[in-house]
Every structure is written in structure tokens, then in C-alpha cells.
Amino acid sequence: MISVRGLRKIYRVHKRAAGLKAAALSLFRRQYTEVAAVDGISFEIAAGERVGFLGPNGAGKTTTLKVLSGLLHPSGGQVSVGGREPRKREDAFLKSIMLVLGQKQQLLWDLPPSETFELNRAIYQVPRDEYARTLAELVELLEIGDLIGRPSRQLSLGERMKCELAAALIHHPKVLFLDEPTIGLDVSMQTTIRRFIKDYNERYGATLILTSHYMDDVAALCPRVIVIDKGRISFDGKLEELVRRIRPDKRVVLRLGGHVDVGRLSAVGTVVRHGNGEAVLQVGHEDVSRTVAHALSALPVKDLTVEDAPLEEVMRELFEQNRAMTARKDGGEPLS
Numbered sequence: 001m002i003s004v005r006g007l008r009k010i011y012r013v014h015k016r017a018a019g020l021k022a023a024a025l026s027l028f029r030r031q032y033t034e035v036a037a038v039d040g041i042s043f044e045i046a047a048g049e050r051v052g053f054l055g056p057n058g059a060g061k062t063t064t065l066k067v068l069s070g071l072l073h074p075s076g077g078q079v080s081v082g083g084r085e086p087r088k089r090e091d092a093f094l095k096s097i098m099l100v101l102g103q104k105q106q107l108l109w110d111l112p113p114s115e116t117f118e119l120n121r122a123i124y125q126v127p128r129d130e131y132a133r134t135l136a137e138l139v140e141l142l143e144i145g146d147l148i149g150r151p152s153r154q155l156s157l158g159e160r161m162k163c164e165l166a167a168a169l170i171h172h173p174k175v176l177f178l179d180e181p182t183i184g185l186d187v188s189m190q191t192t193i194r195r196f197i198k199d200y201n202e203r204y205g206a207t208l209i210l211t212s213h214y215m216d217d218v219a220a221l222c223p224r225v226i227v228i229d230k231g232r233i234s235f236d237g238k239l240e241e242l243v244r245r246i247r248p249d250k251r252v253v254l255r256l257g258g259h260v261d262v263g264r265l266s267a268v269g270t271v272v273r274h275g276n277g278e279a280v281l282q283v284g285h286e287d288v289s290r291t292v293a294h295a296l297s298a299l300p301v302k303d304l305t306v307e308d309a310p311l312e313e314v315m316r317e318l319f320e321q322n323r324a325m326t327a328r329k330d331g332g333e334p335l336s
């Protein structure tokens with residue numbers, strides 16, 4: 001469905017030294033530097049997959065999504081989405097994709113979302129009966145019946161995001177690029193949006209690429225992740241494989257039936273945190289059963305779970321490793 005080979009995107013940035021004289025000079029002799037936002041990346045995504053596109057700020061995620069949706073021309077490499085070249089922006093291509101940018105809105109500010117839906121119906125030439133069916137379904141799934149007649153500016157951030165998604169899906173795109181779809185939303189609205197996105201993918205087999213700084217989004221939605229750092233791919237594979245490679249240790253989470261001092265906990269495993277009747281121990285994955293048995297016999301355990309390290313920690317560690325590798329300039333192999 002999506003094929004990217006050796007994609008590069010170079011931005012040409014006007015360089016201007018500080019100061020009035022430099023500003024005046026730059027009017028006559030403009031100097032440019034080049035920023036390689038995406039520096040030769042390749043990947044394939046099959047129809048119906050849900051893929052998380054992860055990386056620190058400035059890694060090149062949004063640039064890649066903009067190239068894939070035809071908003072930016074690549075500087076090099078081949079890109080195909082549904083068998084078409086995005087940069088040609090053919091009608092059939094535009095009707096098959098949608099880019100949702102969490103930080104920008106397509107809803108018309110002073111008009112109700114229903115007007116934007118109608119506009120999108122006309123733009124995408126969706127037949128009226130199909131439009132009515134799709135809209136009724138989206139209104140029900142997203143629970144936005146009471147909202148779509150009110151001016152967008154009166155809606156809360158979360159309510160607007162739900163309407164943004166509805167507007168994006170009026171034409172039933174086969175490929176959905178979601179750039180930070182839950183940014184700024186409270187936890188319960190994030191969950192609602194995630195559930196909806198997953199439902200949409202399962203119901204229609206739509207292909208989905210998502211970027212998010214919220215690791216809960218990624219854990220809930222993306223079995224596969226592509227990690228990009230400084231314009232290059234440093235991992236492409238199963239999320240669980242990434243976690244296993246970077247942080248093979250496990251967390252044993254204990255709910256305790258009485259006060260236990262840190263000395264007793266340390267005798268069982270490395271204490272990550274404790275207090276309020278809970279303790280979290282870090283142990284090597286081969287030591288889990290021994291630690292669990294030890295905890296059950298030595299401590300007043302009411303409940304116990306074994307978990308992976310939090311994804312936030314895994315990602316932080318991966319980016320730190322990449323940074324150290326770049327600093328050493330030892331040409332180390334990427335993880336994928």
C-alpha cells in the first residue's frame with residue numbers, strides 16, 4: 001500500500017547573521033544552508049496496517065507525512081501510496097488519503113462543523129446518500145450529534161478533535177495519516193479518540209500511520225513502530241521487540257498489605273519506587289519467577305503484576321543511545 005525508498009527531503013533555509021548590517025547585506029547577498037529533514041529512509045507498509053512513527057522533536061516525522069500526502073515534493077527517492085505518486089496529487093490519490101494534523105484545524109472557525117462536512121462532501125464528490133449514511137455513522141461513533149450544529153469556536157479542544165476526525169473521514173479515505181491526533185486532550189478524550197481510530201481501522205481496513213508523543217497512543221494503536229531520529233530510521237519492527245531489545249528488564253508491581261521498609265524491598269529486587277501501599281521493583285527478565293516467589297514468601301503481598309518498562313523510558317533510552325552513537329561517530333549499526 002505504501003512504499004518509500006531512499007526518501008530524502010532537504011529544506012533550503014535562508015541564513016542571516018544577527019545585527020542590522022548583516023540584515024541589510026542579506027538583502028543583496030542571500031546565503032542559504034541546507035537542512036536534511038529526511039535523509040534516505042525506506043519502508044513498506046501493507047494495506048490495513050497501523051504503524052506508529054516515532055522520534056524526538058525535529059526527527060522528520062511531519063515532513064515524511066507531508067511528503068506521503070503530497071503536500072511536499074521529495075528531494076530524492078521514490079514514494080508510492082496506493083500505487084500512486086503523491087506529488088502528482090491526482091484526484092484518485094487525493095480521494096484515497098487524509099492527513100489530520102492535531103495542531104492545525106480544517107474546521108471553519110465561525111461556522112458549525114456540519115458546514116465543513118458539507119464542504120468536504122462537495123470537494124470529494126461524495127454522493128448524497130452515501131454522505132448521509134457515513135455522517136450518521138460518524139455522529140454515532142463519535143457521539144457528536146449535539147456538537148455539529150454549534151460554531152466550531154465554541155467547542156472544546158476535544159470536541160473539536162472529534163469533529164476534525166469526522167470531517168477527515170467523510171470520503172472514507174483508505175489511508176489515514178494522523179499527526180499528533182490527541183495532542184492537548186485530557187486522558188478520557190485521548191482514550192475515546194484512540195478507540196475510534198482503532199474501530200475505523202478494523203471496520204474499513206484503512207491503513208494508518210500515526211505520530212504521537214503520547215506513548216499510550218502508540219501502545220494502544222500500533223503493533224508496529226518505525227523510529228526516526230535525525231532523518232534516519234533507527235528501528236522498524238514490532239513494538240514489543242523494540243521494548244525487549246532496549247529494556248529487557250521487567251517491572252514487578254506489588255500492592256502491599258502493610259508498611260514495608262525499603263531495606264526489605266531491596267532484598268527482593270531493585271526498588272524503582274515505593275509508597276502508598278505500592279512498590280515497583282526492576283528485575284532482569286530471567287529473574288522474574290524467582291523474584292515473584294521471593295516477594296510472595298517474604299512480603300505482605302495483596303496483589304502482584306509483571307510489566308514491561310514504560311514506553312516513555314524505552315524511547316528516551318533509545319534516543320540517548322542514538323545520540324551517543326552519533327557523538328562517537330563510530331558508524332554503529334542501526335537497530336533494525
Ligand SMILES: Nc1ncnc2c1ncn2[C@@H]1O[C@H](COP(=O)(O)OP(=O)(O)OP(=O)(O)O)[C@@H](O)[C@H]1O
Binds near residue numbers: 036057
Ligand atoms: N519548512 C521548513 N523549512 C525549513 N526547515 C524545516 C521546515 N519544516 C521542518 N524543518 C526542519 O526539518 C526538521 C524535521 O522537522 P519535522 O517537522 O519533520 O520534525 P518532527 O519529527 O515532525 O518534529 P516534532 O516532533 O517536533 O513535530 C527539523 O529540523 C525542522 O526544523
